Structure formats: structure tokens, C-alpha cells
Amino acid sequence: MYTDARGLTLTTSSEAAAGHFSDAIDDYLDYRLSASAKLKMALDEDPDFVMALYFRTCFLQMLETGAVLPKVNQALEGMKQRLGAVTARERGHVLALEAWAQGDIIGACRIWEDILVEHPLDILALKLHHYLTFWTGRSYAMRGCVARVLPAWDADTPGYASIQGMYAFGLEECGEYDAAERWGREAVERNGEDLWAIHSVAHVLEMQGRSAEGVTWLDYADERWAGCNPFIGHIWWHAGLFNLAQGNYDKVLSLYDDQMCAVNSKFFVDMQNQVSLLKRLELRGVDVGDRWEVLADHGETRIDDHILAFNDVHFCLALAAAGRSDHAQRHIASMAAFGEGAHNGGGWTAITMAATTVPLCQALIAYEKGDYGNACDILWPLKDDIAPIGGSHAQRDMFAQILCDAALRDGRFAMARSLFSERISLRPSSGMNWQCYADALDGLGEGDVAAAARAQAETASEPAA
Ligand SMILES: [Fe+2]
Known part of the structure; x- marks a missing residue:
């Protein structure tokens, strides 16, 4: 028995292995690729080290594709044979991973929460809880879990x-x-x-709406983050959003081509980032060329791969945006069938399919086909209940933007006025919001108010274009 950097017991016969394991946690917390190599070093020292086997398998599971499940389940079998020799905390981690691999995201998070009640310094339990809760969109659960250990x-x-x-x-x-x-x-x-x-x-x-500050905050040279894992692509996505709000479209495209697509990764976070940024560019009228094609190619390979709802929505949007609506419809049929499994003990992703994920994808397909009325009909009642697909408020705002655009394009100016009223209230620095608000008012024949809104667009710190 040895302990980690925070004094938690590690069941291992090797002090060196315990050290490598602690180093792997440090690397993971800083999103460094070297975390995996540290775990390999730990397991070279002690092949029976359950927490190292567990952490290595968590990395596999974090690829968030059903393709890894056979390997994950095989690794879990090996760990479970060793559970008699480990502490209750370590046993809990393995059981959380088992729940996760079965799609029971909430169940996994509950086990990590139970671990943290007894071991508030278990930063791995906290980080994994943080990671997985993110994909359920449960903001208060994320905040609460950290707050409970903070003292x-x-x-x-x-x-x-x-x-x-x-x-x-x-x-x-x-x-x-x-x-x-x-x-x-x-x-x-x-x-x-x-x-x-x-x-x-x-x-x-x-x-x-502080995009000018945001451009500066994330203005890094490429080499600054050498050695980082693919999460860095999401940082570039945020840099893209700030530049988009500033109207720096060439910069957004160069971030997309040179940073976000530089590794040609099929990693799910990369897909989400790329789909989301392309759609936001199009919503601002920017021609993105044939960039959808490679994303749709990848989306075709994930039609039956339902692990995270947030993935499903972005894969489906890639298919629809590339004009492959037949494939997008096949994806929806597959999601619906997967969701029916919810009645047989399916996890969060299955449970959220019928109420949220499937209708959201139907709306996206309608929007991409130019059926803006149908997109409005689906998205308007759904707009405040999308969080269960996971991701952040900033990420999910793309769906609000699509609804706004659909309302304007379908001539539903009263709906558009209402939606843009919300946006200028919450983000008055956005010139685009004021401009679109003015367009809605013009549609309603309220020219004077529209002119006042256009004046606001002119002076907004985030320009209209
Ligand atoms: Fe983010």
C-alpha cells in the first residue's frame, strides 16, 4: 500500500507505480497527452495495480464510441477479479466505470459522489464526475459536487x-x-x-458578450500547447466564437483549417467543435465551401453509435448540412430504436432520446432542407428543454441561433421579435442580435423601432458583421 499526492491509499506493491499514477493524474488535469505513458509506466511496475488499470480504461471509455466497449468490458473483467484486494474507494471507482460502460451515466456519477463523501480529496473521482455530468447538461450537479468538497x-x-x-x-x-x-x-x-x-x-x-477580451484571452501561438490532448481543439473553438462575434471571419476559417482540423481527428469533441463552428459561420452568411463533406463522411460511420446525445445531434447535423438527408433520417430511426431501450433500463442517453434528441435532430434536418416552418414548429416548444443532451450553454446556443434564423426565414416575425428580444436582453453587446431584432421589427412594419435597433447594432461592441 502506498498513497497518492493527496494521501489517498493506493493498492499497489510498487512505490514507483504509485508515483507514476499520481503523475498521470497531474497530466490528465492539465490535458497532457503524456498521461497515458505515465499509466503504462505504472503498469510496467505493477501489472495488478487496479487504479492504473481503471484509469487507463477510463481513457478508452472517454473516446465515447461503442467501438471501444469490448475492450472496456474485457478490462473491467480483469479488474473485477482483483477487487477483493483493494480498498472500498478503489472498488467504487471500478463499479462507476462499469456503470459508465453500460450507459448508466447518472449511476456512475452517483458512485463518484459517494466516494467524495468519504474522500473529498479524491480529485480523480471529482474530475470524472465533472466530465460526465457535463454530458448530461446538469449544471447544478456540476457546481454542487465541487462545492461539497471545497472546504x-x-x-x-x-x-x-x-x-x-x-x-x-x-x-x-x-x-x-x-x-x-x-x-x-x-x-x-x-x-x-x-x-x-x-x-x-x-x-x-x-x-x-465580451468577445474582444476573449480574442485576447485565447490569443496563443500554436506551439504554446504542444503536447496537449485533443481538448485543445475546443479551446480553438472558443477562440473561433470570439473572432466570429468580432466579425473576423478569415481568422475563424484559419482557426478551423489550421488548428481545429490540423490533426484530421475523428475524436468526438473535434467533430462537435467543427460542426458547431461551420454552422455558426453559415448562420452569419459565410460560405464554408465543401467543409461539410468530411464531417458528413465521419457522421455516416456513427449512425448506430449512440453513446452521448450531444454526439448524435452533431453527427446528424453534419449529415443534414451536407445534404445527406437520407442518412440523417437513418440516424434518427436508429436513435429512436435506441431510445426505446430506455424502458428496459437504458441509461441517460437512451432516456433523453424521445423527448429531446430525436425531435431536435428532426428540426435540424427540416432546417437544412429549407423547411423553416417545420423547424420552428419543433424548436419553439423545445427551446428551453435542450440541456439534457449535454454540453454547455455556449454550445447549445447554436440551436437557439438556428431557431432564430428559421423564424426570420419563415416570416414568423412576431416569433423572431420575441426570440431576439431575449437575445438583446441577455447579450446587448451583440450587433448581430440587434440587427436581426431590427429585421424582425421591419417584418412587423415597426420601422421606427427597427431604426432604433439598427442604431444599437452600429454601436455594439460585437459588430453585426
Ligand atoms: Fe467550452
């Missing part, structure tokens, strides 16, 4: 900056922007390598 930590506890960065993100998703920014900036000051904390501050800037 057990102080600035001298190794990894404290990561706790601050996670808390900042939970606060941000709950709309507590001032506190989120304060915690996030302090985390980055403590550890400038913490991409999640950098990302938490970026979210605050995004939600508050």
Missing part, C-alpha cells in the same frame, strides 16, 4: 488550481459569472497550464 481543500493541497477551475466552470454554467471569473482567473494564476480553468474564464467572456 476540505486549501491552497497547499496538490491540485488545488484544478478544483478552482472546475468550480469556476460549475459557477459559470449556473449563471454566476462574477464568482466564476474570480475563481477561474485565480486558478490560471496558480497554474497557467490548466486548460480547463482557462476554458472556464473563456465561457464567462462568451456568455457576457
Whole structure:
């Protein structure tokens, strides 16, 4: 028995293995690719080290595709044979992974929460809970889990900056922007390598419409993040959003081509980022050329791969945006069949299919086919209930933007006025919101108010185009 950097017992016969395992956690918290190599070193020292086997298998599961499940389940069988020799905390981790692999995301998170009741310094349990809760869109669960362990930590506890960065993100998703920014900036000051904390501050800037600050916040040279895992692509996505809001479309396209697509990755987060940025460019009238094609090619390979609803929605949008509506419809049929499994004990992704994921995808297909009325009919009643597909408020805003655009295109100007009223109330710095609000007012014959809205668009800190 040895302990990790925070004093938690590790069942291993090797002190060196325990050290490598702790290093792997540090690397994971900073999104460094080297985490996997550290785990290999730990397992070279002690092949029976359950927590190292577990963490390695978590990385596999984090690819979020059914293709890895045979390997994950095989690894779980090996771990379960060793559970008699490990602590209750370590056993809990393995059972959480088993629930995760079965699609029971909530069940996995509950086990990590139970672990944290007894072991609030278990940063791996906290980070995995944070990661997986994110994909359920349950903001208060994210914030609450970090808040419950916070008093057990102080600035001298190794990894404290990561706790601050996670808390900042939970606060941000709950709309507590001032506190989120304060915690996030302090985390980055403590550890400038913490991409999640950098990302938490970026979210605050995004939600508050502070895109000029955001461009500066994420203005990094490529080589700054050499050695980072693919999460860096999501940081570039945020940089893309800030530049989009500033009207720097050439910069957005270069970020897309040179950073986000540089590794030609099929990793699910890359797909989400790329689909989301292309659609937002199109919503601003930018010609994205044939960029949908490669995304749709990948989407075709994932038609029956239902692991995260957020993935399904983006794969489906890629198919529809590339004009492959037959494939998109096949995807919907496959999702619907998967959702019916919810009645037989299916997990969160299955449960959310019928009420949220499938209708959302139907709306996206309708929108891409130019059937804007149908898109409005589906999205209007769904608009405030999309969170269960997971992701952040900033990511899910794409669906709100699509509804706004559909309402304008279908001539539903009263609906559009209502939707853009919401947007100018929440983000008055956006010139595009004011411009579209004015378009809706013009459609309703309210020329004077429209002219006033256009004047606001002219002076907004985020230009209209
Ligand atoms: Fe983000």
C-alpha cells in the first residue's frame, strides 16, 4: 500500500507505480497527452495495480464510441477479479466505470459522489464526475459536487488550481459569472497550464458578450500547447466564437483549417467543435465551401453509435448540412430504436432520446432542407428543454441561433421579435442580435423601432458583421 499526492491509499506493491499514477493524474488535469505513458509506466511496475488499470480504461471509455466497449468490458473483467484486494474507494471507482460502460451515466456519477463523501480529496473521482455530468447538461450537479468538497481543500493541497477551475466552470454554467471569473482567473494564476480553468474564464467572456477580451484571452501561438490532448481543439473553438462575434471571419476559417482540423481527428469533441463552428459561420452568411463533406463522411460511420446525445445531434447535423438527408433520417430511426431501450433500463442517453434528441435532430434536418416552418414548429416548444443532451450553454446556443434564423426565414416575425428580444436582453453587446431584432421589427412594419435597433447594432461592441 502506498498513497497518492493527496494521501489517498493506493493498492499497489510498487512505490514507483504509485508515483507514476499520481503523475498521470497531474497530466490528465492539465490535458497532457503524456498521461497515458505515465499509466503504462505504472503498469510496467505493477501489472495488478487496479487504479492504473481503471484509469487507463477510463481513457478508452472517454473516446465515447461503442467501438471501444469490448475492450472496456474485457478490462473491467480483469479488474473485477482483483477487487477483493483493494480498498472500498478503489472498488467504487471500478463499479462507476462499469456503470459508465453500460450507459448508466447518472449511476456512475452517483458512485463518484459517494466516494467524495468519504474522500473529498479524491480529485480523480471529482474530475470524472465533472466530465460526465457535463454530458448530461446538469449544471447544478456540476457546481454542487465541487462545492461539497471545497472546504476540505486549501491552497497547499496538490491540485488545488484544478478544483478552482472546475468550480469556476460549475459557477459559470449556473449563471454566476462574477464568482466564476474570480475563481477561474485565480486558478490560471496558480497554474497557467490548466486548460480547463482557462476554458472556464473563456465561457464567462462568451456568455457576457465580451468577445474582444476573449480574442485576447485565447490569443496563443500554436506551439504554446504542444503536447496537449485533443481538448485543445475546443479551446480553438472558443477562440473561433470570439473572432466570429468580432466579425473576423478569415481568422475563424484559419482557426478551423489550421488548428481545429490540423490533426484530421475523428475524436468526438473535434467533430462537435467543427460542426458547431461551420454552422455558426453559415448562420452569419459565410460560405464554408465543401467543409461539410468530411464531417458528413465521419457522421455516416456513427449512425448506430449512440453513446452521448450531444454526439448524435452533431453527427446528424453534419449529415443534414451536407445534404445527406437520407442518412440523417437513418440516424434518427436508429436513435429512436435506441431510445426505446430506455424502458428496459437504458441509461441517460437512451432516456433523453424521445423527448429531446430525436425531435431536435428532426428540426435540424427540416432546417437544412429549407423547411423553416417545420423547424420552428419543433424548436419553439423545445427551446428551453435542450440541456439534457449535454454540453454547455455556449454550445447549445447554436440551436437557439438556428431557431432564430428559421423564424426570420419563415416570416414568423412576431416569433423572431420575441426570440431576439431575449437575445438583446441577455447579450446587448451583440450587433448581430440587434440587427436581426431590427429585421424582425421591419417584418412587423415597426420601422421606427427597427431604426432604433439598427442604431444599437452600429454601436455594439460585437459588430453585426
Ligand atoms: Fe467550452
